[in-house]
Amino acid sequence: MTPAKRVRKSPEERRADVHGAARSIALESGLSAVTQRAVAERAGVAPGLVTHYADRMELLVAEVFRDIVQEELESVRSAVEAVEGDDVERVIALLHGLIRDYRRDVALVWLDGWSLSRRNEELAATLVDQARAWEDFVAAVFERGDASGAFRAPDPLALARFVIGATDGLSAQATVWAGHEEETVRYVTRTVAGLLGIPTSALARTAY
Amino acid sequence: MTPAKRVRKSPEERRADVHGAARSIALESGLSAVTQRAVAERAGVAPGLVTHYADRMELLVAEVFRDIVQEELESVRSAVEAVEGDDVERVIALLHGLIRDYRRDVALVWLDGWSLSRRNEELAATLVDQARAWEDFVAAVFERGDASGAFRAPDPLALARFVIGATDGLSAQATVWAGHEEETVRYVTRTVAGLLGIPTSALARTAY
């Protein structure tokens, strides 16, 4: 039993290590696999160091959830903002980000979040925050198109809630029903086109 | 410490007791609260008796999930089959069963099921079975209307998958975003009407 050689890092760096280990575990095996010992092992560190930096494991889980979900949102956001065309094109990019480019690991993290937030207050609060951030983002896309006259969206926030709720459910389905993404995109496209008061072909003009 | 008085029941009856206790715990506190000791206490029984009848706790959890979900399906099924009117009326009843009459406890059990099935093989298999049963039921409603000419549903199964996925997601949302059920019903109604090729008013003619 040779005592493990120690490496002394700056608190910020070590904190990032622990956080990164927790993050990768969450993406691989779910939020419930983010335990003190599992994180410690992956970070190559003693168990005590994890709670030393994370304070409580529940907080670490909530933070990891926030990071994963936030990154996904920023990814879709930048894809939408990178669109050169009109507001209809932006909606197309949005739907792509919501469904076609969905990431199974992220979808599973969302499901874990819903389930675990019953017993983890911080996680519950974080989940609500992130859901609102998604709503605001999607609603802004619809509002912009409504303002420019590209389509009609009299209640952007309600529409955003609907689209997000629906696509979330479809993503959950897709975690076990793989292979129906194309079909799902078609349905959602038709649906949203109908709700926006534009012809389906307008939202489906790029090749899917 | 007076030894607890024993009551000797038939295996079938005791099994039902244990099962019922597990079921009520799942509806109250989620699938992850269905532990050997919690079930034993609620059933008024020694912990050992729970696993004696359930074999493994994972099996009990899977069975409880199946029962709860199956009962919900049968409830909606009988509501739809009780409709006297035409196939459009049946779709209205279906959407009601899927969204407005949604039960928060059942929705949470679904979420737990998705999350837990990563670590519980039997639960995963049960979840897939139940999801298919829902699909078949909803698809049959659409197929019937298509056959009778009440509306158009060229691919009933795909449409069923879409409607179920979307309403599942919206139900999950509703577990935290309470109070938007009416709005959600309106959106889903418009959406489904559009997909079925009938005027929205046809699906919304009863007072919501």
Next chain:
DNA sequence: ATCGGTATTGATCGGTTGATCAATAGCCTG
């Protein structure tokens, strides 16, 4: 080179979980 601050260790505690099984006692049969 050495000293001190502090990052890090890892054993430890109390709590939970599922599973097991010898011992017990209720109730039906004769």
Next chain:
DNA sequence: CAGGCTATTGATCAACCGATCAATACCGAT
């Protein structure tokens, strides 16, 4: 009423969980 089958008990085990903290040793400052 007696006997025996078996339903039931409850203590016990190993494995995991999060949290804690005195002891340790690394590394920058002097």
